[in-house]
Amino acid sequence: MDAWDFEDLALELFRFQISENEVYKSYVAARKIEVSQVKTLESIPFLPIRFFKDFPVVCGQEADFDSFYSSSGTTGVITSKHYVWSETWYLRHAQEIFEKKYGALDNYHVLALLPAYLERPGSSLVSMAKRFIKVSKSAHSGFYLYNQDELLEKMTSLGNDGRKVLLLGVTFALLDLAESGKDFAPMENLIVMETGGMKGRRKEMIREEVHDILKAFFGVESIHSEYGMTELMSQAYSKGDGKYTLPATMRVMLRDVNDPLSWSSRSQGGINVIDLANFHSCAFIETQDLGKYDENGLLEVLGRFDNSEIRGCNLMVQ
Missing domain, CATH: 3.40.50 (Rossmann fold)
Structure with missing residues (x-):
């Protein structure tokens, strides 16, 4: 799958999910993004990963899905649910x-x-x-x-x-x-x-x-x-040194650590993931991980944002 194919599929998936995923649609609307202007990977809005904790992030209805995976978490922390179209x-x-x-x-x-x-x-x-x-x-x-x-x-x-x-x-x-x-x-x-x-x-x-x-x-x-x-x-x-190669279904883009709505001007930043395999939920996820690309284009995951879980909980309470 070359870059042109990936972008074409990602944009097609965005148009589908903005129509069929109520959580994603509401988030994009709240940001006042004009859907018709989303024409490149860089212009696609990414859903903060914390939404999986409070809402069924699905295309269609929650009742259409028989099962879900849930994240691990320490006591008192709300865990994520990812509803699965087909295990x-x-x-x-x-x-x-x-x-x-x-x-x-x-x-x-x-x-x-x-x-x-x-x-x-x-x-x-x-x-x-x-x-x-x-x-x-x-x-x-x-x-x-x-x-x-x-x-x-x-x-x-x-x-x-x-x-x-x-x-x-x-x-x-x-x-x-x-x-x-x-x-x-x-x-x-x-x-x-x-x-x-x-x-x-x-x-x-x-x-x-x-x-x-x-x-x-x-x-x-x-x-x-x-x-x-x-x-x-x-x-x-x-295969070593924490340097990852991505499968054909994934692309990682790095956002500015101080402004999640802007792309990083450096080789490192917050990790935004496009996963085309998430066709049934949301393929565009803003994670709480930090990463960078090395000189060979390999991804290195540096860790998590400080207090990312606490910050997410505070936002949900507000």
Whole structure:
């Protein structure tokens, strides 16, 4: 999909969603944007991600959707809901993105270390991991909660296996394992992939510090990363250093950190995502993440805006 095709599809999707999505339509109207003047990607209005917390962001009616994914959150924080047109479609899409980047899943043993996510219903990450485990067709693939010894034994037993071992883990759980004092022998066929998130379990750390700890424990040269969220149907992947390549369905544009309605004049800013896979909800999302592009055009996610959750809650109260 070239740039012209992406822009054409995005503008067509904007015209559809401004007609069929009542939440998006109301937001754009409140900003007094003339829809007929939206003719480029840069002129498309982006919906602040906090709207997923209070409203059904859907094209059509909420009753038309059988299920939704919900975000994780600390106690007292309102969680997002992303209504799903078809979970089957989402999982197939997620598989296609992964396999285009990493190859067929049946070449992997998939070990998912996802505590907190497994302990609540409605996680899109858990659904994706279940799909990966199933498609791998490996009797060794599976989920792990807090059973670190069992996980390490399983990994060690697969060290000389012909398949690659994908350890897919939430960041705080991988750090807990790396700092457990347990022994682990390096494996040549191991890929460690962190999905982000401390979820109130640990203090926030910069990516380089996290990756250095994980690389030292697992004996790998790089830590892979997955960038996704409840409000998006697509994912981006990094094979190291937190530098992401985007799938064909995604585009990231950077806004000014002090003026969310203006584009950044620098190579870094607030992340606005166009996800064409969000055709049933809203494809144009203003996130609370900060990012930058490097000299090769790769996206680096720098973290979240300070107090972004608090700021969003205050706005909703007002």
